[in-house]
Amino acid sequence: MVGDELMRIHGLFSSRRSNGDPISRAMNRLIRDPGVEFIRDRPERSPVGRMPSIKRLVLDVLKPREVSLSDLSMKLCEIEGVDRVNIVVTEVDAKTETLKATLVGEAVPYELVCKLFQDNGCAVRSVDEIEVGRSEER
Amino acid sequence: MAQGFLTMLREYIRLTEADEILRRYFLINSFDGAMATLGVMSGLRISGSSDMWTVLITCINSSVAMGISGFAGTFLVEKAERERELTDMERELFMDLDDSILGKASRAVTVLSAIIDSLSPLISSMIILLPYMTAPLLGFPAELCFPVSFILAAVLLFILGYYLGKISNRGKIMQYALITTSAGLLVGLMSILWSGMS
Incomplete structure (x- = not known):
C-alpha cells in the first residue's frame, strides 16, 4: 500500500541518505498508484486517530425559577463526556432566571446538552463560547 | 419501581409547588366528608331510619x-389553572413546554389533585362508618353504632383541627381543634333539636 511504502521510504531517506535516490523512487510509485488510494489509506495509517470534539461550551440559558439549579447541574454533569459544570445566574426575573452555563469535558455532546436543557423546561438562547480540540479516538 | 414513582411524584410536586394546594384539598374535603356523613347519619336517625344497611x-x-x-371539579379547575401557568411560562421562554418536566409535572399534579380531592371525603366517611361496617362481623349491638360513629366523627374532626393548628405554626393548635370539633357537635345538637321538634 502507498502508506506503507511512504513510511518505508521516509525511514530510508532519514537514516541512509546516501543509499540510492529514495525520493525519486517514491515519486515514481506515487505516480503509478492512484492518489485516491493514498487519501483513503491515510486515516488508517495515522499513528494516533484524533477526532475534534467540544472541550468547553458556554451557553446562555433561560430557566424557569421552579427548576432547581443544583438538580439541573447534577443532571448535566451525568452526561457522558462532561466532566465539570459551572452555572452562574446572571439575571433574575419574576418567573425566569438567565444562566451562563459552562460545561467542560473530554467531549461535550452539544445535542445531548441542549436536549437535557429542553427536557427540564429551559431555553438555550445562544452559544456564547466554544472550545474545540482534538482528542484520542474512542 | 414504586420508590422511583414516588421520587418522581415528589419532584413534580416540588416543581409545581403543589404541596400546599394538595394539603388544602385533602383537609377541606376530609372535613366536608366528615360533616356530610355526620349530617346524613343524624338525619336518618331523626327520621327513624336507623337500619344499619340504610345508614x-x-x-x-x-x-x-x-x-x-370532587374529582371532576378539581380536575377541570386544576387543568385550566395549570395550563394557564404553563402557557405563561411558554411565553416567557419562547418554547413549547408540553414534553418538558414542567409539562409532565403539570399534568401529573392535576390528576393527583383530583384523586386526593375525590378520595379524602370517602376516607373520612369510611372512618366514621366503621362501627356500621364492623357491627355485623363483630356482633356488637346496632344501637351502639350511632353513638360510636358520632364519637369517631368528633375525634376525626379534632385530629383535622389539630393538624390545621400545626400547619398554622402559631401555637393555636387547640383553638383549631376545638373549632372543628364544635362544628361536628353543632350537627349533633341540631339533630337533637330536630328530633325534639318532630
Whole structure:
C-alpha cells in the first residue's frame, strides 16, 4: 500500500541518505498508484486517530425559577463526556432566571446538552463560547 | 419501581409547588366528608331510619357522589389553572413546554389533585362508618353504632383541627381543634333539636 511504502521510504531517506535516490523512487510509485488510494489509506495509517470534539461550551440559558439549579447541574454533569459544570445566574426575573452555563469535558455532546436543557423546561438562547480540540479516538 | 414513582411524584410536586394546594384539598374535603356523613347519619336517625344497611348505603353513596363531584371539579379547575401557568411560562421562554418536566409535572399534579380531592371525603366517611361496617362481623349491638360513629366523627374532626393548628405554626393548635370539633357537635345538637321538634 502507498502508506506503507511512504513510511518505508521516509525511514530510508532519514537514516541512509546516501543509499540510492529514495525520493525519486517514491515519486515514481506515487505516480503509478492512484492518489485516491493514498487519501483513503491515510486515516488508517495515522499513528494516533484524533477526532475534534467540544472541550468547553458556554451557553446562555433561560430557566424557569421552579427548576432547581443544583438538580439541573447534577443532571448535566451525568452526561457522558462532561466532566465539570459551572452555572452562574446572571439575571433574575419574576418567573425566569438567565444562566451562563459552562460545561467542560473530554467531549461535550452539544445535542445531548441542549436536549437535557429542553427536557427540564429551559431555553438555550445562544452559544456564547466554544472550545474545540482534538482528542484520542474512542 | 414504586420508590422511583414516588421520587418522581415528589419532584413534580416540588416543581409545581403543589404541596400546599394538595394539603388544602385533602383537609377541606376530609372535613366536608366528615360533616356530610355526620349530617346524613343524624338525619336518618331523626327520621327513624336507623337500619344499619340504610345508614351505611346512604352515607357511602353520598360520599361517593362527593368524591365523583370532587374529582371532576378539581380536575377541570386544576387543568385550566395549570395550563394557564404553563402557557405563561411558554411565553416567557419562547418554547413549547408540553414534553418538558414542567409539562409532565403539570399534568401529573392535576390528576393527583383530583384523586386526593375525590378520595379524602370517602376516607373520612369510611372512618366514621366503621362501627356500621364492623357491627355485623363483630356482633356488637346496632344501637351502639350511632353513638360510636358520632364519637369517631368528633375525634376525626379534632385530629383535622389539630393538624390545621400545626400547619398554622402559631401555637393555636387547640383553638383549631376545638373549632372543628364544635362544628361536628353543632350537627349533633341540631339533630337533637330536630328530633325534639318532630
